[in-house]
Amino acid sequence: MHASFTRLLEASGGKLTQEELARRIGEQAQTITNWKRRGVSKSGALKGAAAFGVSANWILQGGQPYEHMDVTQVKGWDSSTPVDDDEVEIPFYKDVLISCGNGSFSEVVGNETRKLRLSKSTLRKYGVSEFNAYALTAFGDSMSPIINSGATVYVDVGRTNITDGKIYAISHGGLFKFKFLYRMPKGGVRIVSANKEEYPEESLTAEQIMDQEFCVVAYAFNVQNPLP
Known part of the structure; x- marks a missing residue:
């Protein structure tokens, strides 16, 4: 599992299925599957940041999830x-x-x-x-x-x-x-x-x-x- 996808799941609370995560941020289930293998896209990080109140940079790269928030x-x-x-x-x-x-x-x-x-x-x-x-x-x-x-x-x-x-x-x-x-x-x-x-x-x-x-x-x- 790609590290950025792991952080996105963590931001969501870690209890959502991939289908629930897709609905929450307005993406297709297949896109979520792709992120799991390849990593979250920048547009996906932007949506995840808006949905879960964390930094998009943190989703993509790690570091501090709540400092210098981009969204x-x-x-x-x-x-x-x-x-x-x-x-x-x-x-x-x-x-x-x-x-x-x-x-x-x-x-x-x-x-x-x-x-x-x-x-x-x-x-x-x-x-x-x-x-x-x-x-x-x-x-x-x-x-x-x-x-x-x-x-x-x-x-x-x-x-x-x-x-x-x-x-x-x-x-x-x-x-x-x-x-x-x-x-x-x-x-x-x-x-x-x-x-x-x-x-x-x-x-x-x-x-x-x-x-x-x-x-x-x-x-x-x-x-x-x-x-x-």
């Missing part, structure tokens, strides 16, 4: 903060760039977590739990004009089941990207860019999904594009 669950602003009652504070990974192009490696863990305000009414509108909401920065032009380079994208890490034609943050071979996703027969997936002329779509079979370490990290439910 902070969303919580309401405390009473001393002058914000509206309808607002909550969500983690903002401003320096974690999610590719909207061909992709480049983004170190999801080990970055400073900043905060953004988001209204509870917005979360209710999109059916997002405040404990699953995060903000990420996009770059590249493959999803333009829907998501432009430098946009702040709000995501729901609790929603990873694919709905055809929706935009998701994905991890594909260690690269993190925003893409349209479509389900294919026998467990396959189509990965589609908005800028189709420059970025042709990709199709993965169920076997390729496993071999290429593809997984859905989060559902993108809102975006704030920068001004030109």
Whole structure:
């Protein structure tokens, strides 16, 4: 059993079955089996950290499980903060760039977590739990004009089941990207860019999904594009 998987089990309390663990962090059971042999992926560590209140770095590398935590669950602003009652504070990974192009490696863990305000009414509108909401920065032009380079994208890490034609943050071979996703027969997936002329779509079979370490990290439910 890989050491990172052992730490993930420890973080969960050590009593969950692999199926229960998969449901708890929104992953497929087969993905959990792969982690047991190969180690937990960075996106998986991010989800595990959010679910169990430990450091994603600790899941991946060991050390201190509760110091310098990389993921902070969303919580309401405390009473001393002058914000509206309808607002909550969500983690903002401003320096974690999610590719909207061909992709480049983004170190999801080990970055400073900043905060953004988001209204509870917005979360209710999109059916997002405040404990699953995060903000990420996009770059590249493959999803333009829907998501432009430098946009702040709000995501729901609790929603990873694919709905055809929706935009998701994905991890594909260690690269993190925003893409349209479509389900294919026998467990396959189509990965589609908005800028189709420059970025042709990709199709993965169920076997390729496993071999290429593809997984859905989060559902993108809102975006704030920068001004030109």
